Amino acid sequence: MNGKPETLAVGQLTERKDAWWLEPLLTVVVLVSFGIYALYVALVNRNYEWGPYLSPFYSPYIQASWWPFSPAFLVLWVPLGFRATCYYYRKAYYRAFFWDPPACAVSELRKSYSGERKFPFVLNNLHRFFWYLSVIVVAFLAYDAIKAFFWQDGFHVGVGTLVMVANVVLLGYYTFSCHAFRHLAGGCMDCMSQNKTRYGLWKWISHQNERHALWAWVSMFGVALTDVYIRLVATGHLTDLRIF
Amino acid sequence: MSTVQFKVFRGDKSGGALQEYPVEAQEGMVVLDAIHQIQAKHAPDLACRWNCKAGKCGSCGAEVNGKPKLMCMTRLDELDISQPVTVRPMRTFPVIRDLATDVSWNYEVNKRITPFSPPPNTDWRMQQEDVDRVQEFRKCIECFLCQNVCHVLREHDEKTGFIGPRFLVRVASLEMHPLDTANRLPMLKDAGGIGYCNITKCCTEVCPEEIHITDNAIIPLKERVVDEYYDPILAFFRRLFGTKKRPVSGAGGQAADD
Numbered sequence: 001m002n003g004k005p006e007t008l009a010v011g012q013l014t015e016r017k018d019a020w021w022l023e024p025l026l027t028v029v030v031l032v033s034f035g036i037y038a039l040y041v042a043l044v045n046r047n048y049e050w051g052p053y054l055s056p057f058y059s060p061y062i063q064a065s066w067w068p069f070s071p072a073f074l075v076l077w078v079p080l081g082f083r084a085t086c087y088y089y090r091k092a093y094y095r096a097f098f099w100d101p102p103a104c105a106v107s108e109l110r111k112s113y114s115g116e117r118k119f120p121f122v123l124n125n126l127h128r129f130f131w132y133l134s135v136i137v138v139a140f141l142a143y144d145a146i147k148a149f150f151w152q153d154g155f156h157v158g159v160g161t162l163v164m165v166a167n168v169v170l171l172g173y174y175t176f177s178c179h180a181f182r183h184l185a186g187g188c189m190d191c192m193s194q195n196k197t198r199y200g201l202w203k204w205i206s207h208q209n210e211r212h213a214l215w216a217w218v219s220m221f222g223v224a225l226t227d228v229y230i231r232l233v234a235t236g237h238l239t240d241l242r243i244f
Numbered sequence: 245m246s247t248v249q250f251k252v253f254r255g256d257k258s259g260g261a262l263q264e265y266p267v268e269a270q271e272g273m274v275v276l277d278a279i280h281q282i283q284a285k286h287a288p289d290l291a292c293r294w295n296c297k298a299g300k301c302g303s304c305g306a307e308v309n310g311k312p313k314l315m316c317m318t319r320l321d322e323l324d325i326s327q328p329v330t331v332r333p334m335r336t337f338p339v340i341r342d343l344a345t346d347v348s349w350n351y352e353v354n355k356r357i358t359p360f361s362p363p364p365n366t367d368w369r370m371q372q373e374d375v376d377r378v379q380e381f382r383k384c385i386e387c388f389l390c391q392n393v394c395h396v397l398r399e400h401d402e403k404t405g406f407i408g409p410r411f412l413v414r415v416a417s418l419e420m421h422p423l424d425t426a427n428r429l430p431m432l433k434d435a436g437g438i439g440y441c442n443i444t445k446c447c448t449e450v451c452p453e454e455i456h457i458t459d460n461a462i463i464p465l466k467e468r469v470v471d472e473y474y475d476p477i478l479a480f481f482r483r484l485f486g487t488k489k490r491p492v493s494g495a496g497g498q499a500a501d502d
């Protein structure tokens with residue numbers, strides 16, 4: 001014993017009495033469900049558009065003759081990489097999937113640990129590059145949302161239009177509350193007074209960044225629900241209500 | 245007035261066990277009051293550290309029902325007192341006796357950090373917006389609860405390659421200071437071991453001063469390390485325009501021990 005108090009009985013993970021396991025459990029359930037759904041959507045390669053609506057899983061829509069698989073795969077690696085290297089999701093999956101640790105003051109199962117110093121997790125340092133690419137994807141989704149107002153018979157608003165607008169707003173909050181953006185916008189400066197514009201931007205991002213985890217979850221549900229809506233309309237299970 | 249059972253660790257570095265004591269609960273009582281009552285009524289030799297009883301001296305850190313807490317700020321009405329309440333010393337540091345642990349490793353780590361290094365003939369006037377960020381870090385009371393809960397230190401005992409969240413906060417307060425000239429990024433990446441941190445945020449969860457340790461100190465420092473070591477595009481431009489990385493050590497001036 002190196003002077004550290006032996007606190008736990010063999011096999012006991014913690015002395016905590018609260019439901020510490022609930023958060024990692026919910027994280028696993030939600031992320032695995034989303035992963036399965038995303039894979040299904042990408043693989044089926046149909047029912048992803050209706051009228052001017054396009055599923056976010058297929059945007060930007062890239063038709064390439066040399067690509068034999070679903071076009072979704074040409075795009076999905078960007079949001080996947082962005083979320084996988086996101087500082088918030090890192091916390092969530094290190095806790096839930098790797099038990100590094102599963103919750104605070106709860107013991108881990110593995111003894112060896114090198115954190116983000118070695119492959120593969122050292123690659124998380126490339127988060128900002130996925131951010132650059134994600135901004136492009138969000139720009140395409142914004143374009144899709146605008147296109148959803150323009151039907152063959154003119155300018156109209158359907159429920160699907162609002163769904164697509166809401167989706168891009170949520171993704172915008174998630175993307176622009178990112179820690180890497182916060183750093184690039186102004187966090188890298190020591191003297192904020194030297195550049196008031198960057199300081200102002202940094203303050204705005206810092207404010208949004210406090211809810212980055214919330215935007216991460218909500219925007220993920222937003223993407224899935226937008227696809228579900230368009231899919232249900234495209235397969236005829238739901239009628240898109242035209243508001244005007 | 246009800247009686248609450250307390251199970252308190254009694255022992256030293258050679259070992260010990262939980263011992264049970266009854267405590268007469270009173271309204272507004274905190275865990276430290278309970279420990280004092282145990283000292284007064286049952287165990288005058290029970291060792292614990294405390295000073296201010298106001299959450300400001302940072303001495304009374306312990307593990308209450310398995311959670312790292314300041315004993316003086318943990319009210320009994322936050323706990324399930326129908327069950328015995330367990331109080332143990334902080335797990336990451338060697339026990340001296342009972343609830344008192346030896347936290348001197350932290351003071352050794354502190355010495356490894358290049359102190360505040362202003363340039364010569366500093367003009368000490370600063371704008372509020374330049375110091376807003378670092379003022380948050382000055383709230384630290386050095387309770388070391390964050391060091392205690394951090395799994396890198398607690399589970400993996402990485403006390404040579406990692407300085408821990410408290411000292412990442414201190415480095416952030418120096419690196420982001422508008423008048424500091426030293427470069428601590430090589431230390432952060434190598435000897436400081438910032439890569440060990442996987443931003444799982446337990447430090448932030450336990451900090452009694454509610455410092456946003458991960459969001460405002462560690463992640464911004466990680467981004468600065470990325471600028472310096474992991475961003476090939478920035479490195480390309482640095483080479484193209486001949487801009488040098490920041491100087492490795494302080495530019496002179498007197499280094500205040502801050």
Ligand code: SF4
Nearest residue numbers: 394441443444445447
């Ligand atoms: S966020 Fe990093 S420093 Fe804080 S407790 Fe977790 S691993 Fe340790």
Ligand code: SF4
Nearest residue numbers: 384385387388390451
């Ligand atoms: S950062 Fe917070 S938890 Fe860590 S030593 Fe300072 S006050 Fe305590």
Ligand code: FES
Nearest residue numbers: 296297302304316
């Ligand atoms: S006695 Fe000072 S912080 Fe608890």
